[in-house]
Amino acid sequence: xxxxxxxxxxxxxxxxxxxxxxxxxxxxxxxxxxxxxxxxxxxxxxxxxxxxxxxxxxxxxxxxxxxxxxxxxxxxxxxxxxxxxxxxxxxxxxxxxxxxxxxxxxxxxxxxxxxxxxxxxxxxxxxxxxxxxxxxxxxxxxxxxxxxxxxxxxxxxxxxxxxxxxxxxxxxxxxxxxxxxxxxxxxxxxxxxxxxxxxxxxxxxxxxxxxxxxxxxxxxxxxxxxxxxxxxxxxxxxxxxxxxxxx
Amino acid sequence: xxxxxxxxxxxxxxxxxxxxxxxxxxxxxxxxxxxxxxxxxxxxxxxxxxxxxxxxxxxxxxxxxxxxxxxxxxxxxxxxxxxxxxxxxxxxxxxxxxxxxxxxxxxxxxxxxxxxxxxxxxxxxxxxxxxxxxxxxxxxxxxxxxxxxxxxxxxxxxxxxxxxxxxxxxxxxxxxxxxxxxxxxxxxxxxxxxxxxxxxxxxxxxxxxxxxxxxxxxxxxxxxxxxxxxxxxxxxxxxxxxxxxxxxxxxxxxxxxxxxxxxxxxxxxxxxxxxxxxxxxxxxxxxxxxxxxxxxxxxxxxxxxxxxxxxxxxxxxxxxxxxxxxxxxxxxxxxxxxxxxxxxxxxxxxxxxxxxxxxxxxxxxxxxxxxxxxxxxxxxxxxxxxxxxxxxxxxxxxxxxxxxxxxxxxxxxxxxxxxxxxxxxxxxxxxxxxxxxxxxxxxxxxxxxxxxxxxxxxxxxxxxxxxxxxxxxxxxxxxxxxxxxxxxxxxxxxx
Numbered sequence: 001x002x003x004x005x006x007x008x009x010x011x012x013x014x015x016x017x018x019x020x021x022x023x024x025x026x027x028x029x030x031x032x033x034x035x036x037x038x039x040x041x042x043x044x045x046x047x048x049x050x051x052x053x054x055x056x057x058x059x060x061x062x063x064x065x066x067x068x069x070x071x072x073x074x075x076x077x078x079x080x081x082x083x084x085x086x087x088x089x090x091x092x093x094x095x096x097x098x099x100x101x102x103x104x105x106x107x108x109x110x111x112x113x114x115x116x117x118x119x120x121x122x123x124x125x126x127x128x129x130x131x132x133x134x135x136x137x138x139x140x141x142x143x144x145x146x147x148x149x150x151x152x153x154x155x156x157x158x159x160x161x162x163x164x165x166x167x168x169x170x171x172x173x174x175x176x177x178x179x180x181x182x183x184x185x186x187x188x189x190x191x192x193x194x195x196x197x198x199x200x201x202x203x204x205x206x207x208x209x210x211x212x213x214x215x216x217x218x219x220x221x222x223x224x225x226x227x228x229x230x231x232x233x234x235x236x237x238x239x240x241x242x243x244x245x246x247x
Numbered sequence: 248x249x250x251x252x253x254x255x256x257x258x259x260x261x262x263x264x265x266x267x268x269x270x271x272x273x274x275x276x277x278x279x280x281x282x283x284x285x286x287x288x289x290x291x292x293x294x295x296x297x298x299x300x301x302x303x304x305x306x307x308x309x310x311x312x313x314x315x316x317x318x319x320x321x322x323x324x325x326x327x328x329x330x331x332x333x334x335x336x337x338x339x340x341x342x343x344x345x346x347x348x349x350x351x352x353x354x355x356x357x358x359x360x361x362x363x364x365x366x367x368x369x370x371x372x373x374x375x376x377x378x379x380x381x382x383x384x385x386x387x388x389x390x391x392x393x394x395x396x397x398x399x400x401x402x403x404x405x406x407x408x409x410x411x412x413x414x415x416x417x418x419x420x421x422x423x424x425x426x427x428x429x430x431x432x433x434x435x436x437x438x439x440x441x442x443x444x445x446x447x448x449x450x451x452x453x454x455x456x457x458x459x460x461x462x463x464x465x466x467x468x469x470x471x472x473x474x475x476x477x478x479x480x481x482x483x484x485x486x487x488x489x490x491x492x493x494x495x496x497x498x499x500x501x502x503x504x505x506x507x508x509x510x511x512x513x514x515x516x517x518x519x520x521x522x523x524x525x526x527x528x529x530x531x532x533x534x535x536x537x538x539x540x541x542x543x544x545x546x547x548x549x550x551x552x553x554x555x556x557x558x559x560x561x562x563x564x565x566x567x568x569x570x571x572x573x574x575x576x577x578x579x580x581x582x583x584x585x586x587x588x589x590x591x592x593x594x595x596x597x598x599x600x601x602x603x604x605x606x607x608x609x610x611x612x613x614x615x616x617x618x619x620x621x622x623x624x625x626x627x628x629x630x631x632x633x634x635x636x637x638x639x640x641x642x643x644x645x646x647x648x649x650x651x652x653x654x655x656x657x658x659x660x661x662x663x664x665x666x667x668x669x670x671x672x673x674x675x676x677x678x679x680x681x682x683x684x685x686x687x688x689x690x691x692x693x694x695x696x697x698x699x700x701x702x703x704x705x706x707x708x709x710x711x712x713x714x715x716x717x718x719x720x721x722x723x724x725x726x727x728x729x730x731x732x733x734x735x736x737x738x739x740x741x742x
Contacts, residue, residue: 009676012723013686014715019723035727038679045676049626050652050661051669057677134631138645147310147588147636149319173303177590181629186707187665188627190286191594193711194295195629198594224712 003033004069006062006103008076009041011216018216021239022075022106028121028243029114033073036065043089044082048182056089063087067095071113072103075239077136077215078182080105085139105140106239107214111155118162122244125165129208129233130157131199131222132175133215142214146174156214156238163241171202180221196225204233214238265293267435272420272601273620279602281627285595288430298430299593302423306587308536309637316528326525327641330578333483333516334568340483340516341559347486351548354556361391364560368393368475368508371556372402375506377472383490383497384408385477386424386581387512387560389603390616405467407496412460416443422597422605425534425583430596474500476546478511479580480526481557484519487547488557491530491540498544505553509546514564514577526580529639533582567615572650576611578640583608585634585644591627600624607634611647614655622660625651683724690717 003026007019026033042062046055062083066072074080083103090096110116136142136156143154160166179185179195186192200222203211211233213219219235226233236245268291270284289295313319333340345355354371358364364387372380380397382388382404394404394415406412410427414420417439421427428436433451441448446459476497478488488509490497501507517526531540549555568574586592586606597605602613602621610628613621625648634644655661675681693714708714720726 007723009682009686013689014718016718016720016723016726020726023727035731037724040679040682041676043673043676046669046673048630048652049665049669050654050656051666051673052653052656054666054670054673056673058673061677061679134629134633138632138636145633145636147306147633149310149313149316175633177629177631177633179590179629181631184626184629188282188285188591189707189711190282190289191591191627192629194289194594195590196712198299220715221712224708224714227713228711 001032001070003031004066004072005033005035006039006042006066006072006074006076006079007035008074008079008216010220011076014220015216015237017245018075018237018239021237021243021245022073025106025239025243026073029110029116031114034069036069039065042079042082043087044079045183047082047086047089052089059087059090063090063093063096063099066099070102071109072099073106073109074103075106075214075216075237077105077133077140077142078217080108081135081139105136105214107136107142107156107159108140110242111159116159119159119242119244122162122242123164124241126209127167127169127207128160128210128212128241129169129171129203129206130154130160131178131203131211131213131215131218132156133213133218134175134177136214137175159242160212160238166241169203169206169208171199171206171208173202176202178218178222180218182217185221192221193225193228196222197229200226200229200231200233204231208233210234210236212236212238212241264434265291265432267291267431267438268294268596268598270596270598270601272598276620278619279600279621279623281595281599281601281623284599284601285591285627288596288599289594294430294432295594295596297432298596301429302587302593305426305535306584306637309533309584309587310536312532312536312538316532322525322529323639323641326529326580326639327578329517329522329525330640331575333518334514334574334577337513337516337568340518341513343483344481344486344516345559347483348557349486351486352555353486353548354554356556356558358558358560358562360562361560364391364510364558364562365393365396367558368510369397369400369402371506371508372473375473375554377402377506379403379405379467379471380473380475381405381407381468381471381500381504382475383477383492383500384411384421384427385475385510386603387477387510387562388475389421390562391510391560393510405464405471407464407468407494407500408492409457409460409494409496412464413439416440420598420603423583423586424581424604424608430598468499468503471500471504473506473508474502474504475508475510476501478509478515478546479530480517480523481511481515482518482520482523483516485547487520487545488515489523489527490544490546491527491542492544493535493541495542498542501544501546502550505550506556507546507549507553508556508558510558510560512560512562512564514579530580530582533584533637533639563616570615572654573611573615573647575642576608576615576644576647578642579608579612580640581608582639584637584639588633588637589628590631590633591629595627600627607644607648611642611644611651614651618655618658618660622655625655686722690721693717
């Protein structure tokens with residue numbers, strides 16, 4: 001069985017370490033991973049803005065690149081939500097249906113499919129605030145959102161808690177949106193920025209040295225906000241922690 | 248008096264007061280600019296922070312209240328099913344309601360739209376020589392521009408809900424369906440009251456201000472010719488309706504004058520009185536986190552010697568009922584929970600929406616009222632989905648926001664430049680070579696000036712946050728080619 005590794009455009013361009021950590025981690029766990037060379041993007045930027053037809057060619061390219069793999073894994077919740085739920089601007093051929101049904105976000109893949117519960121190579125002796133991105137939390141079911149009654153669980157925290165030395169801290173508003181929101185970040189920059197500053201401040205007040213997430217897009221926004229307001233907090237993708245990358 | 252007034256002693260010094268923000272509202276025929284109005288609200292940092300804190304506190308109280316009920320999520324399911332059933336049999340239940348209300352001695356009227364509503368109520372008032380009216384809070388009457396209409400025909404309307412009264416005296420729209428003046432600080436209220444009802448401008452104690460308003464409004468209540476209420480629920484089985492308030496003001500409005508007129512949206516129908524056992528448990532817990540509103544008043548027939556009228560209003564509701572993707576928005580019971588949980592609403596304030604319905608609810612209702620005017624609103628969301636989870640009747644709010652974006656794009660209601668930029672992005676992203684070139688130029692551009700092909704307004708990113716660094720190892724693609732591919736294959740895939 002071969003995994004097609006999807007490295008979303010902004011990770012490819014700005015956070016290659018996240019892609020490398022994902023690839024290495026899956027390989028450590030015994031997976032056969034291929035990187036289709038002509039991949040670009042899942043088509044989310046256009047769809048997020050309501051422009052579905054403008055996304056069709058990108059969606060088709062995605063399917064052309066990935067249909068040959070048994071499963072597709074990406075270190076990005078929002079992209080997997082796009083592929084699974086919104087890859088609808090093109091004809092729903094058996095290839096498209098296969099790609100949509102067999103796409104996994106990394107944490108889901110580790111937690112639900114591979115069932116991994118230990119990362120003996122990983123050590124991260126820091127206070128970590130985990131950022132539940134809205135897409136992983138509410139669209140992919142990473143955990144129980146704070147506004148739903150009862151039944152707390154969190155797949156990413158279950159994995160992170162096994163990492164040696166790590167201390168998880170929680171902000172006062174545990175799963176408040178950070179304000180990235182795709183095109184929202186540039187169409188409503190003032191509100192988006194305010195939400196970002198508030199999020200970082202809340203994590204800082206909880207004592208977080210690092211903000212860790214399964215969504216690099218949220219982290220890119222928060223990192224930019226943190227630099228702007230001079231907050232000392234640092235950022236890591238969960239793949240980097242679980243792969244044992246030195247802090 | 249030598250002893251300090253205990254009320255005055257809690258005042259904030261006047262010098263520390265920040266002026267109340269006045270976000271722009273689109274004029275007739277214009278498009279509401281949510282971004283600009285939100286920025287205007289955020290430009291008043293004390294107000295913005297206070298608003299976020301207070302509205303978040305309502306969300307937290309809601310969570311606590313929900314946790315006390317083991318069957319909370321089952322109750323939401325049940326409420327959703329009852330509303331779905333009522334809406335899919337609306338014609339039958341409306342007739343049943345109207346027949347039963349008439350049998351109870353109530354005059355029933357049907358209004359196709361806002362103009363009908365205002366005209367019908369005006370005619371009732373003319374028949375009774377009404378000049379002075381007291382009313383409780385009603386989003387439907389806001390929707391109909393009722394107060395404005397009545398001002399035009401010389402009939403005085405006095406709001407009896409405290410928040411709504413503040414907004415009336417300030418000539419400003421309500422900003423939230425449950426707490427209409429939540430965007431104001433005490434100092435703003437002190438200023439409004441000092442100018443309108445003659446309170447001490449330097450006293451912004453909440454108790455003092457409330458009492459001033461009470462003393463000012465009580466005589467108006469006793470002197471009114473007619474009272475108006477809305478309704479939270481209309482029960483088909485009995486022909487009665489239920490009004491929920493925390494101030495008892497609906498009871499004063501309904502019971503003090505001899506004439507009671509209730510304006511009710513046709514979607515408020517529920518089949519049975521026993522359904523109240525579901526909705527009353529959900530409503531105030533969702534709204535404010537209290538188990539029940541202070542007053543839950545059941546009205547059924549006119550008081551002895553009095554007269555009661557019900558105006559059933561459509562105003563676009565039956566059209567929405569026919570919209571496959573949006574009909575379920577009619578399930579809404581106006582609790583405001585979606586607003587309280589919405590991180591955008593909490594930061595931007597309700598006035599930034601420039602509409603009767605604000606927050607996530609407004610995002611899905613307002614464009615169906617005027618697609619051009621409110622075409623910005625479905626984009627005033629991060630699509631985080633929390634609104635859907637708090638909704639007591641399980642409306643898929645965030646999915647409808649997403650669908651509205653699609654509809655507005657299809658109807659050419661999004662700006663031309665945005666459309667063109669996204670089309671260009673779509674072309675770049677559909678072609679691996681163009682994409683690689685775009686990333687390369689973004690990397691070189693970022694070393695000198697900010698910019699990246701995907702973003703339409705490049706400086707919008709940089710206005711509030713820094714761009715990411717260009718990674719030393721280049722792209723993942725470069726890294727993979729260098730480290731994981733045999734030399735010949737790497738050359739072949741060289742783009």
